[in-house]
Amino acid sequence: MSFPDRPGALGKVARVLGTLGADILQVTVLERETGRAVDDFVVSWPGSPDTAAVRDRLSAVPGIRVEGVWPTREVPGAAPDYDLLRHVATDPSRAFATLVDAVPDLVGAEWAVALSSDGDGLVHRSWQAPPSLDEGGGIAGVKLADLASLRPATLASGSHQLMSLPVPAARIHLVLARTTGPSFHRAEVDRAGRVVELVSLIAGL
Structure with missing residues (x-):
C-alpha cells in the first residue's frame, strides 16, 4: 500500500482496516522516498474478506493507493x-x-x-x-x-x-x-x- 509519508497517514490506513474488521498483525516498510511510503500490511479477518471491498474502501481515502491484496502463508513474528x-x-x-x-x-x-x-x-x-x-x-x-x-x-x-x-x-x-x-x-x-x-x-x- 502506498500513501503520503507524513504524520497521520498510517493512522488513516489503520482506521479504515479497523472499520472493515481487520486485525493488523504486522507492518513492513518497503520503501520511503519521493514523499511517499510503501508498506506491506499483514492482517487477519474473521471469515473470508471481500478483497474488492477492501481495495475500494482504502482507495477512497485521498492519497492512498492499494498496490495489491492477496492471501499469505506468512506467520507474523516468525523468522x-x-x-x-x-x-x-x-x-x-x-x-x-x-x-x-x-x-x-x-x-x-x-x-x-x-x-x-x-x-x-x-x-x-x-x-x-x-x-x-x-x-x-x-x-x-x-x-x-x-x-x-x-x-x-x-x-x-x-x-x-x-x-x-x-x-x-x-x-x-x-x-x-x-x-x-x-x-x-x-x-x-x-x-x-x-x-x-x-x-x-x-x-x-
Whole structure:
C-alpha cells in the first residue's frame, strides 16, 4: 500500500482496516522516498474478506493507493529466514533444494523453481509449481531459457509476477512467481538475494 509519508497517514490506513474488521498483525516498510511510503500490511479477518471491498474502501481515502491484496502463508513474528538457514546448515548437501522449497514464503511468492544456468532446463521445483514445468514448458509465455538469462530482476508476464536471481555457486537461476498481488518490490528482491548469498556460503562450507 502506498500513501503520503507524513504524520497521520498510517493512522488513516489503520482506521479504515479497523472499520472493515481487520486485525493488523504486522507492518513492513518497503520503501520511503519521493514523499511517499510503501508498506506491506499483514492482517487477519474473521471469515473470508471481500478483497474488492477492501481495495475500494482504502482507495477512497485521498492519497492512498492499494498496490495489491492477496492471501499469505506468512506467520507474523516468525523468522522464516532463520528457519531456512538452519535447515540448510543441518543438511548442506540439499542446500539449494531447501532454498527452492522454502524461499517463496519469504517474499509472498506462490512457488519457485531452479533452472540450470547451462541451459539444461529445470533442476528443482517447489511442490506448488505448475506440473507443466516438468515437461519443459515456459512460465506464463516466457521460455525457461529466457528466464535463466536474466540477472537479478523482476518481470511481469500475463497474470504472473516473476523474480529471477542468479545463484552462481550452484550454476542455477532461482525464479519465483506469484499470480496475485503487485510486482515484486525491490526490498523483496534484496531480501531473497541476501538469503541466496548466505545459502551459497553455507553450502560451500
